[in-house]
Amino acid sequence: MSIATLPAAKAPLIGADAMTDSPPPALHEAARYAVLRRMGSAIRHQIAGSLQPVSMLASLLERRMQAPTPNVEALRKNATEMSGLSRSASSECVALMSWVAPHDGELVAVGEGVEDCLHLLATELSFRGFSVVNAAAGQDALVGRLTLRTLLPAALMALTDNAPGAAQVEVAVQTSPDAVTVSLTLTPIERDEPPGRAKAYRRLTWQDLEALAEDEGVVLRRSDQGVDLVLALQQRPSSEKEAGVRWS
Secondary structure, eight states, rough: OOOOOOOOSOOOOOOOOOOSSSOOOHHHHHHHHHHHHHHHHHHHHHHHEEEHHHHHHHHHHHHHHHHSSSSSSHHHHHHOOOOHHHHHHHHHHHHHHHSOOOTTOOOOEHHHHHHHHHHHHHHHHHHHHHEEOOOOOTTEEEEEEHHHHHHHHHHHHHHHHTTTOOEEEEEEEOOOOOEEEEEEEEEEEOSSSSOOOOSSOOOOOOOHHHHHHHHHHEEEOOOSEEEEEEOBBBBBOOOHHHHTOOOO
């Protein structure tokens, strides 16, 4: 699958790593590993955040049980609350683990998929001097969940890792009869300090992004302002439409 690229400007805003025509297969897995390592800290933070309320309520419950005359009604209420929090935390952890062990063939509305990715990455990017604007909310065209989760984080990392200064990144979506284009546009912003470097693992290069795009069958277009990811538009199987299956 050939990857279309726009001619690079003489002084591109987003870095000057050259793209090769066809990266070796080993680069595909190396790039996937790099993206997952970079995502690891955000996933860990989300897991800790979902478990913290359970821990706090358990500590409160323990203290109340140690009272000379425990309030049984209060204990019952706390136990019910902790049960609900535990179920919620369990669901959140299972969902987060799907980043590590994804299910092949899952589909997702592109707006929802973009939100999932930005939810994990926006905080770390803001600490480094990058703000993210999600202009894809409500877009319901279907794409492969794994493909989007692979390419969008990689593109965000490559853009910001190679940016010369702080910037705003806008993520937008355009849909055609057979494709969904996710566009990332970088706009410089005034900031006294240079952008911070990613602390987890290594920076993402354009060669990493190209390797992932080739492996996922995604057309990659790069300009001096950003990156376009052209994903195949998917259709939900008719049997699932009739059954009302909700992909999660």
